[in-house]
Amino acid sequence: MTGFLSDLVQYQGLFRMIAVLGIGGTFQIGFQISSLTYMSQHVKAFINETWLERYGYPIQQDNLLFLWSITVSIFGIGGLLGSSGSRYLTVKYGKKKCLLCNNLLMIVAASIMGFSKTAQSFEMILIGRFMCGISAGLCVPLHHQYVGEIPPKKLRGFANSTSSFFWSLGKAVGQISGQRELLGSQSLWPMLMASCGIPALVQLVTLPFFPESPPYLLMHKGDQEGCRKAIRQLWGEGHHQAEIDDIMKEKATMKNTKILSVLELVKEPAFRWQLYMIVILTATIQLCGINAIYFYTSEVLQAAGFDERMVSYMTLSIGLSELVAAVVCSSIIERLGRKTLLRGGYWIMGSLLACITVTLSLQDWYFWMPYCSLCLIILFVVVFAVGPGGATISTRVEIFKLSCRPPAFVISSVLNWLGMFVIGTTFPFIVEGLKHFCFLISMGVVFTSGIIVHLFLPETKGKSIIEITEEFNKLNFKNKHVPTAPNHVTEDYTFCTRL
Numbered sequence: 001m002t003g004f005l006s007d008l009v010q011y012q013g014l015f016r017m018i019a020v021l022g023i024g025g026t027f028q029i030g031f032q033i034s035s036l037t038y039m040s041q042h043v044k045a046f047i048n049e050t051w052l053e054r055y056g057y058p059i060q061q062d063n064l065l066f067l068w069s070i071t072v073s074i075f076g077i078g079g080l081l082g083s084s085g086s087r088y089l090t091v092k093y094g095k096k097k098c099l100l101c102n103n104l105l106m107i108v109a110a111s112i113m114g115f116s117k118t119a120q121s122f123e124m125i126l127i128g129r130f131m132c133g134i135s136a137g138l139c140v141p142l143h144h145q146y147v148g149e150i151p152p153k154k155l156r157g158f159a160n161s162t163s164s165f166f167w168s169l170g171k172a173v174g175q176i177s178g179q180r181e182l183l184g185s186q187s188l189w190p191m192l193m194a195s196c197g198i199p200a201l202v203q204l205v206t207l208p209f210f211p212e213s214p215p216y217l218l219m220h221k222g223d224q225e226g227c228r229k230a231i232r233q234l235w236g237e238g239h240h241q242a243e244i245d246d247i248m249k250e251k252a253t254m255k256n257t258k259i260l261s262v263l264e265l266v267k268e269p270a271f272r273w274q275l276y277m278i279v280i281l282t283a284t285i286q287l288c289g290i291n292a293i294y295f296y297t298s299e300v301l302q303a304a305g306f307d308e309r310m311v312s313y314m315t316l317s318i319g320l321s322e323l324v325a326a327v328v329c330s331s332i333i334e335r336l337g338r339k340t341l342l343r344g345g346y347w348i349m350g351s352l353l354a355c356i357t358v359t360l361s362l363q364d365w366y367f368w369m370p371y372c373s374l375c376l377i378i379l380f381v382v383v384f385a386v387g388p389g390g391a392t393i394s395t396r397v398e399i400f401k402l403s404c405r406p407p408a409f410v411i412s413s414v415l416n417w418l419g420m421f422v423i424g425t426t427f428p429f430i431v432e433g434l435k436h437f438c439f440l441i442s443m444g445v446v447f448t449s450g451i452i453v454h455l456f457l458p459e460t461k462g463k464s465i466i467e468i469t470e471e472f473n474k475l476n477f478k479n480k481h482v483p484t485a486p487n488h489v490t491e492d493y494t495f496c497t498r499l
Helices: 002-010 012-023 026-055 061-084 086-093 095-114 123-149 153-177 189-194 197-209 214-219 224-235 241-253 262-267 269-287 290-303 308-336 338-361 369-398 405-456 465-476
Strands: none
Touching: 012 026, 012 123, 012 153, 012 197, 012 224, 026 061, 026 123, 026 153, 026 189, 026 197, 061 086, 061 123, 061 405, 086 095, 086 123, 086 405, 095 123, 095 189, 095 197, 123 153, 123 214, 123 369, 123 405, 153 308, 153 369, 214 224, 262 269, 262 405, 269 369, 269 405, 269 465, 290 369, 308 338, 308 369, 338 369, 338 405, 369 405
């Protein structure tokens, strides 16, 4: 406890920056996903009213469902475009400038959606959702990279896992704001839709007071003085020579090396297993069953005999459970390590999915069985948030060198957005065909991923990027000659942050 309080005082600048990055980062995605559920009926009614006023007759039900599906899916299309351009923009302008401009885009999008009802134009909602998707697609990989580069080695796992915490926080805030007693009413839903501009405004105002990441300043800008000031501002006064040496070693290996493009990264044999792991981890997040669990929550609760009003509050309790679990993940990730959380989390989730399949199949036989399903669902969400939810983000940041992170996160983000789109369009048909047994697919996925992680993923806890790369080189090159990285700093470069 004393050590935690000491770190809280010394690294207060770092913790403040983590909060600023999170509010304008993964918080936005969580908020967008959860709040839209509470606006669905109101937006559909608004589209119908607008259509009736324009053309004198109500819109056909098929057309209404089509426009609503476009309203939902266009966010993912924008996200795919935004994430695809993140590598180019990051390399050219840096993460800080990109995030500041990205906040302006989100604020404009929020304003357009907020005034859609006043202008009697549902097209403004489509435009605003598309712009929000572009903004979210850009800010998430930037958030992950930024927060992964600013902490010292001993706090790297904690800092990376906060991305998952802010994702859960965004979902919880969206669920709370969407309650009919707050902004989820028929008259206030435009304010709920426009409220995504508030986090963007907070980050736009506060981020200019924080520095660009120290590795970026030193390795790509060659700004040693700027790096020194950034470390002092984020890490406080003290000797941080070990972390500085790690940055310098990575810089030495990057001499005459540019930031790779996506195609160059895919072709590079030295990063083959890193790419395999990032694809496996990203695909597992989409296929692990968390989306299926959220899909089935309302059905299970209604089957338990709860009315619609109670279902809304119980769904909120599941979101809050995920938020608490994300906090637990941030506190234990440096003790247990990323590999342990991923491997153990996958195997426990697979066991819970088997139990959920049984209880859903038997819920008509016993009156108390739906309550068992609810408990298992909450436990599944908690295990996901404590384990793979936070550890996946941390691992994706730590297994790539700085020269490879932008294209690696483009690949990860594109896979993530494509996965969301594919799961969203195909999952209803899977449920229709397999009924409750649809969870068996996810069970097979998580057990298989747990075995792959156990066999091939090196533990990244407490290791520098050079050490992690050497571990992967054993897989990438096997018996071939492994290029050796220099173990010395090629420049006479020593400083501490004491004034």
